[in-house]
Amino acid sequence: MAQSTETTDWVSRFADEVIEESERRAPGKPVVVASGLSPSGPIHLGNLREVMTPHLVADEIRRRGHQVRHLISWDDYDRYRKVPAGIAGVDESWAEHIGKPLTSVPAPAGSAYPNWAEHFKAAMVASLGELGVEFDGISQTAQYTAGVYRDQVLHAVTHRAEIDAILDQYRTKKAPAKQSQKPVDEAELEAAEGSGAASEDDGSSGAGSIGYFPYKPYCGNCEKDLTTVTAYDDDSTELTYSCTACGFSETVRLNEFNRGKLVWKVDWPMRWAYEGVIFEPSGVDHSSPGSSFQVGGQIVGIFGGKQPIGPMYAFVGITGMAKMSSSRGGVPTPADALRIMEPQLLRWLYARRRPNQSFKIAFDQEIQRLYDEWDKLDAKVAEGSALPADVAAHSRAVGTAGGELPRTARALPYRTLASVADITAGHEDQALRILSELDPSDPLTALDEARPRYDKAEAWINTHVPADQRTVVREQPDAELLKSLDEASQQSLRLLLDGLAEHWSLDGLTHLVYGVPKVQAGFPADATPKELPPEIKTAQRTFFALLYHLLVGRDTGPRLPTLLLAVGQERVRGLLGE
Numbered sequence: 001m002a003q004s005t006e007t008t009d010w011v012s013r014f015a016d017e018v019i020e021e022s023e024r025r026a027p028g029k030p031v032v033v034a035s036g037l038s039p040s041g042p043i044h045l046g047n048l049r050e051v052m053t054p055h056l057v058a059d060e061i062r063r064r065g066h067q068v069r070h071l072i073s074w075d076d077y078d079r080y081r082k083v084p085a086g087i088a089g090v091d092e093s094w095a096e097h098i099g100k101p102l103t104s105v106p107a108p109a110g111s112a113y114p115n116w117a118e119h120f121k122a123a124m125v126a127s128l129g130e131l132g133v134e135f136d137g138i139s140q141t142a143q144y145t146a147g148v149y150r151d152q153v154l155h156a157v158t159h160r161a162e163i164d165a166i167l168d169q170y171r172t173k174k175a176p177a178k179q180s181q182k183p184v185d186e187a188e189l190e191a192a193e194g195s196g197a198a199s200e201d202d203g204s205s206g207a208g209s210i211g212y213f214p215y216k217p218y219c220g221n222c223e224k225d226l227t228t229v230t231a232y233d234d235d236s237t238e239l240t241y242s243c244t245a246c247g248f249s250e251t252v253r254l255n256e257f258n259r260g261k262l263v264w265k266v267d268w269p270m271r272w273a274y275e276g277v278i279f280e281p282s283g284v285d286h287s288s289p290g291s292s293f294q295v296g297g298q299i300v301g302i303f304g305g306k307q308p309i310g311p312m313y314a315f316v317g318i319t320g321m322a323k324m325s326s327s328r329g330g331v332p333t334p335a336d337a338l339r340i341m342e343p344q345l346l347r348w349l350y351a352r353r354r355p356n357q358s359f360k361i362a363f364d365q366e367i368q369r370l371y372d373e374w375d376k377l378d379a380k381v382a383e384g385s386a387l388p389a390d391v392a393a394h395s396r397a398v399g400t401a402g403g404e405l406p407r408t409a410r411a412l413p414y415r416t417l418a419s420v421a422d423i424t425a426g427h428e429d430q431a432l433r434i435l436s437e438l439d440p441s442d443p444l445t446a447l448d449e450a451r452p453r454y455d456k457a458e459a460w461i462n463t464h465v466p467a468d469q470r471t472v473v474r475e476q477p478d479a480e481l482l483k484s485l486d487e488a489s490q491q492s493l494r495l496l497l498d499g500l501a502e503h504w505s506l507d508g509l510t511h512l513v514y515g516v517p518k519v520q521a522g523f524p525a526d527a528t529p530k531e532l533p534p535e536i537k538t539a540q541r542t543f544f545a546l547l548y549h550l551l552v553g554r555d556t557g558p559r560l561p562t563l564l565l566a567v568g569q570e571r572v573r574g575l576l577g578e
Contacts, residue, residue, distance in 0.1 A: 032279075227243050273303035280309075421462075477577055517536055
């Protein structure tokens with residue numbers, strides 16, 4: 001059995017609370033935590049927090065030797081609301097399916113999956129597998145169409161007046177808007193608007209209806225939910241509805257009818273009671289006054305259940321991008337993140353922040369700094385100098401109660417790998433040559449040793465670095481620039497060239513390129529910044545800019561030691577005028 005991690009982080013505190021509550025409510029039974037995902041479009045990195053928060057808590061409970069079930073309810077029986085932008089194989093003709101269950105909408109053209117919901121669910125399931133997330137998936141289409149919730153549906157309809165009274169408190173008494181000292185976060189507004197479940201019809205009466213009714217039939221003719229219940233008999237459960245989309249009308253017996261579902265604000269608490277959920281987080285849009293989580297806390301009692309422990313989780317952003325919304329095109333998904341980063345790093349980003357803390361995931365240059373930070377933490381944990389909370393977050397990132405996730409054998413710096421992938425442009429033999437020279441005392445012998453991290457860095461270079469920022473080494477020396485150099489610049493190049501052979505490793509070249517300006521100024525090459533005047537930094541920047549111009553024709557580029565290794569000694573000598 002895996003040992004419990006340090007008990008100083010948010011995950012352990014929630015695990016304590018959830019275990020205690022589970023033993024109070026359902027002693028001797030597995031602890032139940034839950035997530036809900038709607039496959040209405042690409043399931044993005046904001047939605048992933050809906051899964052990672054209970055996953056991390058469930059995994060801590062497993063580490064302590066308890067049985068636990070992590071349910072993921074696929075809300076694939078929700079209505080198709082609108083055609084998301086930017087989906088390959090989808091055009092405006094998909095608008096004709098608005099109002100149907102997601103499982104009745106055709107998948108994007110060319111998809112291998114039978115319907116819309118399965119297409120978007122599959123990508124998320126694959127990503128969760130990479131991330132080591134263990135879960136029990138529940139299709140709400142399967143549950144409703146098989147009549148699994150029939151008793152709950154009939155119970156809700158019987159008690160519709162009580163449900164209506166609870167909902168009516170929030171229809172008539174809207175919470176006053178909170179005053180804020182800072183501008184409204186446009187991203188949060190987008191999230192609330194874009195959340196299908198949050199804005200779901202609560203069953204309020206419409207024109208021609210019989211009053212409040214918590215159940216919505218899907219039309220037997222056009223499959224859409226644009227239906228109105230016009231008659232219902234409690235004794236026989238005979239229900240009559242009409243469809244405003246196609247004009248179809250029929251009478252059915254609700255105790256036999258399986259083509260419909262409870263409205264969201266009733267459906268959610270019904271499932272809490274049915275599954276015995278102890279812990280389920282929810283986003284900001286579900287947690288405001290009068291929202292589905294708060295209202296559900298009262299409705300769940302009608303079904304004989306209790307509201308779960310439900311922390312609110314904050315939004316996840318992307319460096320340089322607006323708040324994610326799956327109805328808009330181009331939102332990064334877990335699969336997009338896993339193409340450029342290892343699962344451990346992505347798990348760590350969710351584990352190290354409390355649910356109510358927002359954070360950003362980097363798809364730009366910031367990913368290199370994040371990886372540097374991760375590698376420093378990895379080293380501190382290995383040497384035993386990391387803080388307890390950091391040790392806990394690291395432990396949750398690298399593995400689960402079931403064991404460690406696969407990892408890169410030689411975890412070379414991500415920025416180095418990215419530079420090598422950039423310079424070599426897909427030539428693996430060249431990449432191996434450079435990487436094997438990073439540390440001559442322990443050379444890399446095969447590129448596979450640096451995988452999968454190398455592949456992630458290469459994917460980042462190829463997909464997220466603009467073409468005009470890619471590194472292209474000069475074919476010929478810049479004769480004009482070399483001819484124009486003053487004596488000091490020529491001397492700096494000579495010092496570098498004289499030391500190349502002796503310092504041909506990553507550490508050696510780092511020492512050399514930083515040391516040249518020091519030596520020129522009369523200081524030892526290994527003098528520390530405290531021993532040097534401020535002008536040395538200026539001289540270093542000037543020297544670096546000269547090298548970049550001579551090697552790649554720009555002011556900046558990959559780290560110079562990496563660049564020099566990539567170019568190779570012979571070519572460096574030629575480009576620097578030897």
